[in-house]
Amino acid sequence: MNTSTSDLEPKSVQTSYVQPDRTAAPRATVDREVRRTVGDVRVAEPRIRCNDINVYYGTAHAIKGVNLDVARNEVVAMIGPSGCGKSTFLRCLNRMNDTIDGCRVTGEILLDERNINTREIDVVPLRAQVGMVFQKPNPFPKSIWENVAFGPRIHGLARTRAQLDEIVESSLRRAGLWEEVKDRLEKPGTGLSGGQQQRLCIARTIAVQPEVILMDEPCSALDPISTAKIEELIDELRQQFSICIVTHSMQQAARVSQRTAYFHLGDLIEVGATEQIFTNPQHKLTEDYITGRFG
Amino acid sequence: MSQYGLEGHTVRRYDGELNHLHLRVVELGGLALHQTRSALAALQERDVRIARAVIGREWEVNRLDVSIDDDLISVIARRAPVARDLRIVMAFAKTVNELERVGDEANKVARLAIGLFDGFRLDPGDAQMWDVQTMGRRVVELLERAMDALDRLDVVAAQAVAGSRRELDAECQAGLRRLTTYVMEDARNVGQVITLTQIIKALERIGDHARHVGEYVVYLVSGEDVRHQKCQPDDPPTGGGAAPDPG
Numbered sequence: 001m002n003t004s005t006s007d008l009e010p011k012s013v014q015t016s017y018v019q020p021d022r023t024a025a026p027r028a029t030v031d032r033e034v035r036r037t038v039g040d041v042r043v044a045e046p047r048i049r050c051n052d053i054n055v056y057y058g059t060a061h062a063i064k065g066v067n068l069d070v071a072r073n074e075v076v077a078m079i080g081p082s083g084c085g086k087s088t089f090l091r092c093l094n095r096m097n098d099t100i101d102g103c104r105v106t107g108e109i110l111l112d113e114r115n116i117n118t119r120e121i122d123v124v125p126l127r128a129q130v131g132m133v134f135q136k137p138n139p140f141p142k143s144i145w146e147n148v149a150f151g152p153r154i155h156g157l158a159r160t161r162a163q164l165d166e167i168v169e170s171s172l173r174r175a176g177l178w179e180e181v182k183d184r185l186e187k188p189g190t191g192l193s194g195g196q197q198q199r200l201c202i203a204r205t206i207a208v209q210p211e212v213i214l215m216d217e218p219c220s221a222l223d224p225i226s227t228a229k230i231e232e233l234i235d236e237l238r239q240q241f242s243i244c245i246v247t248h249s250m251q252q253a254a255r256v257s258q259r260t261a262y263f264h265l266g267d268l269i270e271v272g273a274t275e276q277i278f279t280n281p282q283h284k285l286t287e288d289y290i291t292g293r294f295g
Numbered sequence: 296m297s298q299y300g301l302e303g304h305t306v307r308r309y310d311g312e313l314n315h316l317h318l319r320v321v322e323l324g325g326l327a328l329h330q331t332r333s334a335l336a337a338l339q340e341r342d343v344r345i346a347r348a349v350i351g352r353e354w355e356v357n358r359l360d361v362s363i364d365d366d367l368i369s370v371i372a373r374r375a376p377v378a379r380d381l382r383i384v385m386a387f388a389k390t391v392n393e394l395e396r397v398g399d400e401a402n403k404v405a406r407l408a409i410g411l412f413d414g415f416r417l418d419p420g421d422a423q424m425w426d427v428q429t430m431g432r433r434v435v436e437l438l439e440r441a442m443d444a445l446d447r448l449d450v451v452a453a454q455a456v457a458g459s460r461r462e463l464d465a466e467c468q469a470g471l472r473r474l475t476t477y478v479m480e481d482a483r484n485v486g487q488v489i490t491l492t493q494i495i496k497a498l499e500r501i502g503d504h505a506r507h508v509g510e511y512v513v514y515l516v517s518g519e520d521v522r523h524q525k526c527q528p529d530d531p532p533t534g535g536g537a538a539p540d541p542g
Binding site: 251278279281287288290291293 | 305376379
């Protein structure tokens, strides 16, 4: 499908957050029309507030002035076609883009009202505070117990073996894995099935008591049953954490999230309650994408 | 076809399935409209053969209803529709239900026509039939407009159909009041007046179903749910003894 200029406009006039004037933006954006995000990007008492986030890979402008809040105890799904910037945006939230050469992130990312996008912020405790689960399960080549205990130990969350045991058990229980591994905690984490490994990674993430969990396509390498278990887990984890999930599965976004954000070519096109996005999206691009009419 | 499209999916077979569904729903609408017209023709012509033909075709409406439901379930199961596709499927499912009931009401009118004219035991005069014919014309016109809006997925036309409740209610109430006067004049009229009252009520229901089709087309195209708008506090209740419209 060709995307004409009119495609990039909302279908109807909505209450929209108008992105700030970016006249001082780098060259790549000078001739670019300022796009408006349809829907309310703000929430009351956000856990994370992103203000005018821009990401550049060298001269390529990957994220273009995105504003978005993440509330407490909610799951925000980020959807969009490949290359739209949803994973790039997700990685901004715990500074994972710092590890990429030539990547530059501008704007404010407030985690509990503290800007984490500054040089003064130590990314090690930040990444405990904002944990991440990746597409492919990546357990350490150590025992199941070690996988979970590693984080709490290096972050000084436990002093004794008994305290570590308690954290390991509670984390594995919250990840829905305890009953399956309690008799083989000394066995390698890499010996578990794909779905179990992913839940082990989630247990490892929550063991360090994060506030936010970022998930980058956490089920794309899993079978439907393992996917269902992870989705059930996401719903339970929401009671304690804020969760941002990037997914290519529209149905998964519809099932697990309370709000959905649609990205397109680095712009945040539309944000809204998941029910609204999947029944009556306001922007044509969103509708075309989720109904399979796009691209 | 309006600017609003069922097409454009990357998977083109999906386009075909939704278009096929649309065609079949329109086909059912055409059949329901034909049944209604025929039932009214049976009354107009005082012809029980036409009425029997309406009853004989009832199974076609039911068969199409079941068949379209199967297609809808298949699309839901295989395509997991969302957004406008979800509204299309939901609106078609509800529209099919309304059209099947139009068929039922047309069938009822045909049976009542047989009761009136089979042997002409209760043959009402032209004056008594006047209200039935007037109501019938109005209902057929409304149903035609609803089918046209459904065919073209025309939200403006559908809104006009959906907003026509008061006219239809007024027509129905006026007809029922006039029929009551025939009973007051001569109690021997009670038999045919009861039957004519049942016919007017059946026609009113057909009008309601047509209106609901209009509401579903509005929902399908715009995403706006315009049902039950009579629940607004500034909408006065209609007078007379007619049962309230449930929808």
